Amino acid sequence: MERQTINKNKRVFSAEPTKLSPSEVFTRKYTSHLVPALKKLNMDKNSPQINQLTVKHEVDMALALSAQEFAWSRFLLEKLSSSNNPTTTISSSSNGTRIPERSCKEDEDGEIEEKLRELQKLLPGGEEMNVEEMLIEIGNYIKCLELQTSALKSIVQDTT
Amino acid sequence: MDLSVLERVKWLQQQQMVSPEFFEILGSDGREELRRVESYLGNNNDELQSFRHYETIDGCISRTSSFQMEQVKNNEENRVIALQNKRKTEGKTEKRENKKKKIKTEDETESSMKGKSNMSNSETSSEIEKRDYIHVRARRGEATDRHSLAERARREKLSKKMKCLQDIVPGCNKVTGKAGMLDEIINYVQSLQQQVEFLSMKLSVLNPELEFHINELSTKQFQACFTDLPEAVSKQSMMVDASSFPLHQTTSLDYSVKNSNQTISLGSKEQTSWEIHSQCLYNNLRTDSVSNFFSFK
Numbered sequence: 001m002e003r004q005t006i007n008k009n010k011r012v013f014s015a016e017p018t019k020l021s022p023s024e025v026f027t028r029k030y031t032s033h034l035v036p037a038l039k040k041l042n043m044d045k046n047s048p049q050i051n052q053l054t055v056k057h058e059v060d061m062a063l064a065l066s067a068q069e070f071a072w073s074r075f076l077l078e079k080l081s082s083s084n085n086p087t088t089t090i091s092s093s094s095n096g097t098r099i100p101e102r103s104c105k106e107d108e109d110g111e112i113e114e115k116l117r118e119l120q121k122l123l124p125g126g127e128e129m130n131v132e133e134m135l136i137e138i139g140n141y142i143k144c145l146e147l148q149t150s151a152l153k154s155i156v157q158d159t160t
Numbered sequence: 161m162d163l164s165v166l167e168r169v170k171w172l173q174q175q176q177m178v179s180p181e182f183f184e185i186l187g188s189d190g191r192e193e194l195r196r197v198e199s200y201l202g203n204n205n206d207e208l209q210s211f212r213h214y215e216t217i218d219g220c221i222s223r224t225s226s227f228q229m230e231q232v233k234n235n236e237e238n239r240v241i242a243l244q245n246k247r248k249t250e251g252k253t254e255k256r257e258n259k260k261k262k263i264k265t266e267d268e269t270e271s272s273m274k275g276k277s278n279m280s281n282s283e284t285s286s287e288i289e290k291r292d293y294i295h296v297r298a299r300r301g302e303a304t305d306r307h308s309l310a311e312r313a314r315r316e317k318l319s320k321k322m323k324c325l326q327d328i329v330p331g332c333n334k335v336t337g338k339a340g341m342l343d344e345i346i347n348y349v350q351s352l353q354q355q356v357e358f359l360s361m362k363l364s365v366l367n368p369e370l371e372f373h374i375n376e377l378s379t380k381q382f383q384a385c386f387t388d389l390p391e392a393v394s395k396q397s398m399m400v401d402a403s404s405f406p407l408h409q410t411t412s413l414d415y416s417v418k419n420s421n422q423t424i425s426l427g428s429k430e431q432t433s434w435e436i437h438s439q440c441l442y443n444n445l446r447t448d449s450v451s452n453f454f455s456f457k
Contacts, residue, residue, distance in 0.1 A: 038363070055364035059356065108339065115342040122349045135321040138345065139328050145352040152359035159366050 023147055029066035030151050037062060063148050070140045071133070075125025 037058045057080065064076040119134065120126035123141055126134050302308070322341055326332040329348045332341050 052361055052364040056357065056360045059360040059363070112338050112342065115339060115346065119342065119346055119349070122346065122353070132317055132321065135318070135325060138349070139321075139325055142325075142328055142345075142349060142352065145349070145356065149352060149355045149359060152356065152363065156359060156362050156366060 023143070026066055026144060026147050027151050030062050030148060031155070033062035033065050034058065034151070035155070059148075059152070063144060067140070067144045070137060070144075071129065072124050072126070072137050072141050075128070079124060 038055070041054060041058065060076060061080050064073045064080060067073040116131055116134070119138060120129070120131075123129075123134060123138055126137070129137065302312075319338075322338060325345055326341060329341075329345050331348075332344050335341050335344055
């Protein structure tokens, strides 16, 4: 009941057509890409176990498609469409690569540069941008990742 | 300056300091505001004249208030902020001018410790200058050759962007210095990516059941979820219903828990707040109700 009333309030709120924050736009696009893709996966594969990597692929694809105004999404799309066998694209490569901090001050700049390079590796297509661009894109990427995680959470939640 | 208010404003306009709207905004309070504004200009009038000739600046003049007048140009909010900023920096520039010798590093540390207002100062001023060409003020005691000026311009751009990132990444406020912040950002991005991977793994398991539930989902429900976004993301609490998971799922969950613990413990020396949350995220398997999620409003 509570949920319904809350939903009603939200519905009234969201009935205003003009005000759409970019995060809402993104999440709508994302869910509209992801959900049909998952459905399709469900219907196509009659085998009992849906490949985890394919789901990851769809998840990443949905991310890339819903954020097309950013440079990193283009790189991500390219990466996804070029690889026929979808491998775990992003996170596996960066697991456990931590640079030990150097206390020497002379190396400070080098340390910062190394960290920037690592950040570039995390961002899809980051290595092909210069540092300034990369920092801007990282900001957008983080935002979209956050929205993506909350979208996924709500999808998972609604199915449990 | 014995000019009347009108003449003064016209002079300001000529100097391209003030847009025509400024005069309209002034209104009845205008004269007082203008007097305040003028007082800054008046002190440094000579410098202002020389300021127009970009080539002659050797860089030995520290930041003057006339330098900051350019910000007034934009809109009213900027004007208010600019006035406040000017008052702050006015005091600082005076102090600097009083001191005779300054060590280079001292200057730099001072600049790095300045508040947000000064950052926005240099931001807008350097933005406005970029229209013509990159023009950087060298501070007292610093090198004035082109390379170091360009280098400083580049560094200022970088630090400006780092500041933006600081606003996005939670927990960055406590860490100072570029290296620490970059560390935080890297950790945050990695943890977000791991979350996504984890969630997609869960989704792949739940997918057969997805079909039944998807039809119940309406876009408005999604909207309801997503308007809570800021709170939900900041709290970083994951709603995991352990009881609904089939047995084999728990083993894969354990795997991901170990995995994430490893990566998190490797990275951080101090436990920042969001790291603690993300660990709770993987470790806490609480039974959840949907109303909890909505209660974050």
